[in-house]
Amino acid sequence: MKNQKYILVVLLFTLLFVGCKSSKRIITQSEKESIEVNRQFSPADMVVQLQKNQPAYKTAKVNKMSINLRLKDREMEVKAICSIVSDSAMHISIQPFFGIELFKVEMTPSSLLIIDKANRKFYESSYGIFDNQFGIYVSYDVIQSLISNRLFVAGKRGFSPNDFSWSNDAKETKNSLLVWFEKMNQEVGVDLGLGRISNVLLKSNDEKYQMETLYSNFRNFNGTLFPSSIDISAAGQNQVAAFHFTIEDAVFDVPVVMQSTNLSKYSRGDINSFFKK
DSSP states (O other): OHHHHHHHHHHHHHHHHOOOOBOOOOOOHHHHHIIIIIOOSOHHHHHHHHHHHSBOOSEEEEEEEEEEEEETTEEEEEEEEEEEETTTEEEEEEOOBTTBOOEEEEEOSSOEEEEETTTTEEEEEOTHHHHHHHSOOOOHHHHHHHTTTOOOOTTOSSOOGGGOEEOOOSOTTOOEEEEEOSSEEEEEEEETTTTEEEEEEEEETTSSEEEEEEEEEEEEETTEEEEEEEEEEEEETTEEEEEEEEEEEEEESSOOOOOOOOGGGSEEOOHHHHHHO
8 A cells, every 4th residue: 555655646746846639740851851961940830730639639548557666676567557638637546456446636627625535534735745855846738748748848837839949959860858947947859750749858957856757658549540659767865656548449539537535535635745755
């Protein structure tokens, strides 16, 4: 039981340190050569291309997903499902044993709710908890974009294509967009063949924290192109955590029922103590 809570805490920290219907347009070979060799596309043009190709959805439901955690010499795996109603709510259910739900995370744009079903407790907070605990600003939009292979700028409600610049890396084939903001800097790698985000690297300006997300094995889920493998690694304060998400079954733009937990059966816990355990 302690291990299941541990993986939930680290998962939340990793996701917050920082589904989906996709157009199927692929960048042409001539466009790819233009970017790789001549860099004729401006950073703003590349951002527009990514936005055209990125997922757009109303609802998403991941019916089968495995989460593997590696931390120092510890490794564990749990099963989970995830439901999303775009810009409205996101529910993640941790089910390590035969579909029995032990933990549930319910997120809306204004609140974060963690339900510990085994111990009959719930923890409720705003997203400001992560700024207070870890000095990191995040929002519901950032989390939704991160797990959906969509473009975002952490720490900003919205962004402009002109916020990005090309990486100054000497390798012309490394196509990375950079954006700088108050607390962190962000690097976005581009898969030119798909016209999609291949990786996102976030670093705090004081270099105390770093998180990288890698997207791979894009699959067609009944007409929706989506990465079936998502790797997230986070480092900070001499700690390194790595997650591997394997999405086996997902459906998009189908009716999704978001059943909120009846909290009358649970006692309220202190969110700050939850993260300290």
